[in-house]
Amino acid sequence: MKTHFIAIGGSAMHNLAIALKDKGYQVTGSDDAIFEPSKSRLEKKGILPEEMGWFPEKITSDIDAVILGMHAHQDNPELARAKELGLKIYSYPEFLYEQSKDKTRVVIAGSHGKTTITSMILHVLNFHQKEVDFMVGAQLEGFDCMVKLSQDNDFMVLEGDEYLSSPIDLRSKFLLYQPNIALLSGIAWDHINVFKTFDDYIEQFRKFVASITAGGVLVYNEEDAEVVKVVEAAENYFRKIPYKTPEYEIVNGKVHLKTEMGDVPLSVFGAHNLLNLEGARHICHTLGIMDEDFYEAIMSFKGASKRFEKVEREDKGTLYKDFAHAPSKVKAAVKAFNEQFKKDKKYGFLELHTYSSLNPVFLEQYDHAMDGLDEAIVFYSEDALKIKRMEPISPEFIKEKFKNENLRVFTNAEELHAYWDLLDKTQGVFLMMSSGNFGGLDLTK
Known part of the structure; x- marks a missing residue:
């Protein structure tokens, strides 16, 4: 069976592409950007696109299935060509x-x-x-x-x-x-x-x-x-x-x-x-x-990647990263962290990274989400708001919605990193909650 992936580099899409390659299917794909670990894993299997971009000429009438990723847009030129040829187009779950x-x-x-x-x-x-x-x-x-x-x-x-x-x-x-x-x-x-x-x-x-x-x-x-x-x-x-x-x-x-x-x-x-x-x-x-x-x-289950995943630090400090970003996930993660480390000084960092988490209406759901931590820090990028074409959000507004007057709020990655560098990571325990990377923060150092 011959398959072609439009937006092959996604975390789910590249895994499916590899699975089909392992099953014996003929697999090709395209994307406008592919990052690690997807890039290395696709390259190892021989299905990494030779160059980035969309190429309608890749879409030929002998393709049995075109698999369309969420990262692609409705006006994608490869998608248009697939429709023109009357090919069967599947979503990932389909x-x-x-x-x-x-x-x-x-x-x-x-x-x-x-x-x-x-x-x-x-x-x-x-x-x-x-x-x-x-x-x-x-x-x-x-x-x-x-x-x-x-x-x-x-x-x-x-x-x-x-x-x-x-x-x-x-x-x-x-x-x-x-x-x-x-x-x-x-x-x-x-x-x-x-x-x-x-x-x-x-x-x-x-x-x-x-x-x-x-x-x-x-x-x-x-x-x-x-x-x-x-x-x-x-x-x-x-x-x-x-x-x-x-x-x-x-x-x-x-x-x-x-x-x-x-x-x-x-x-x-x-x-x-x-x-x-x-x-x-x-x-x-x-x-x-x-x-x-x-x-x-x-007994031997240590958790899924980025779900209360312990980070091995050079200084042997105790740090966990968690994918938590939605309010219910943040509240559950903070509650568990507070319970597990009752006697330690607890630092909790949250990055508001997604469209949902930065939406003023959705922010109402974060009330008391960071309570119980000795130091609670929220970071979001003012530049990200501009890119997402969203209205500015003030630190005071964030504190009000979290109902936490002691909350530290950073809107600039450099200032966050400067604060991070001053902390002794061997004193206390750290919980880093984000679906992003805190503006490029290296959690191992």
């Missing part, structure tokens, strides 16, 4: 469904926790050498590629994202998967640039639950009121399995899960991660993994 429509599809969805839960499931299955196809949005230890597609595996585990499928397909990605088994971890308003009201956002999850196949299974977080409302209002037939935060205690800085089989020591921490773990346990149970085997495997 193509994944085509690859898995004859398998049992397990879809992990929710505003937060879905990457970690998916990673936990894959870690357990990999530990016990249970082969499944999969797609997850973060790098996981022990996996070379975060997409796997095979002819023989009976199951496919998919991280289900509610964001849009492609520039020409404005459905939420997870609506294309039609899960046989699903998990819903939580609902908290996100992607405000696309879903203008909270109800519009919730509607995507109503549709997701409605898309579960007849007689399927839904594992859901019963501690989330919005999730419970969506599940109770569903009219289609499926089996419902609720879950909640399990009992645990922290002994000498290490989390121990309380189970019927005794205490299970973990490498992750935070109540939200233990809630994620419980959801993963239920999903693994539906896949034939007994609790004893689940706990044996989960």
